[in-house]
Amino acid sequence: MRKIVIAISGATGATYGVRLLEVLSSLETIEVHLVISSWGEKTIALETNYTPNQVKKMATFCHDFRNQGAVIASGSFGVDSMVIAPCSMKTVAAIAHGHADNLIVRSADVMLKEKKRLILVPRETPLNEIHLENMLKLTRAGIIIAPPMPAYYNSPSNLEDIVDHHVSRILDLLNIDNKLTCRWDSSIKIASGLEY
Numbered sequence: 001m002r003k004i005v006i007a008i009s010g011a012t013g014a015t016y017g018v019r020l021l022e023v024l025s026s027l028e029t030i031e032v033h034l035v036i037s038s039w040g041e042k043t044i045a046l047e048t049n050y051t052p053n054q055v056k057k058m059a060t061f062c063h064d065f066r067n068q069g070a071v072i073a074s075g076s077f078g079v080d081s082m083v084i085a086p087c088s089m090k091t092v093a094a095i096a097h098g099h100a101d102n103l104i105v106r107s108a109d110v111m112l113k114e115k116k117r118l119i120l121v122p123r124e125t126p127l128n129e130i131h132l133e134n135m136l137k138l139t140r141a142g143i144i145i146a147p148p149m150p151a152y153y154n155s156p157s158n159l160e161d162i163v164d165h166h167v168s169r170i171l172d173l174l175n176i177d178n179k180l181t182c183r184w185d186s187s188i189k190i191a192s193g194l195e196y
């Protein structure tokens with residue numbers, strides 16, 4: 001069983017974390033560990049059709065954001081990969097500075113020290129110099145920075161298409177086969193007149 005941590009922090013875009021959780025939880029080979037920050041719970045309630053409790057029930061295990069004694073706070077537990085979606089600039093800053101005062105940042109700190117895959121879906125605009133410096137530092141430390149930027153080449157017709165496209169790219173980064181989105185291929189190139 002592959003152990004994957006999904007964390008939802010308090011940036012807008014809770015739907016990215018919830019959709020990723022929905023997809024991963026449907027796979028029998030994945031054990032999903034979920035952590036939601038206090039502000040993440042508020043954005044879930046504000047922005048999605050789910051309550052935080054409904055989202056928590058989708059995961060294999062859900063851990064309290066304040067519980068630094070949870071299994072995922074230890075490198076010995078053997079988490080394979082972690083995704084923070086969406087990731088606030090506060091959580092980006094805390095990870096960049098090793099300030100592990102909650103379970104999301106502690107788990108991210110563990111991923112870094114164990115040299116495991118950590119993917120952030122940071123969301124803020126515009127980005128200031130401190131945000132950019134922190135993200136550069138994290139990229140150099142081996143973290144994947146994957147902001148939720150929509151692609152237009154596959155003609156999304158609604159918000160779900162846009163969210164699924166990004167969730168699909170995250171699944172790719174986790175090496176999980178998926179058909180959530182229409183990929184760039186020769187039929188799109190021909191339809192758009194780009195085939196030479």
Ligand SMILES: Cc1cc2nc3c(=O)[nH]c(=O)nc-3n(C[C@H](O)[C@H](O)[C@H](O)COP(=O)(O)O)c2cc1C
Pocket residue numbers: 008009010011012037038039040042043046087088089090091123124125
């Ligand atoms: C509705 C709402 C939307 C927010 N959107 C963002 C955002 O897009 N990016 C961000 O960095 N912070 C955003 N914030 C602020 C964070 O929630 C705040 O900095 C919080 O302390 C983050 O804590 P956490 O990372 O532990 O969840 C938002 C707050 C609210 C209430």
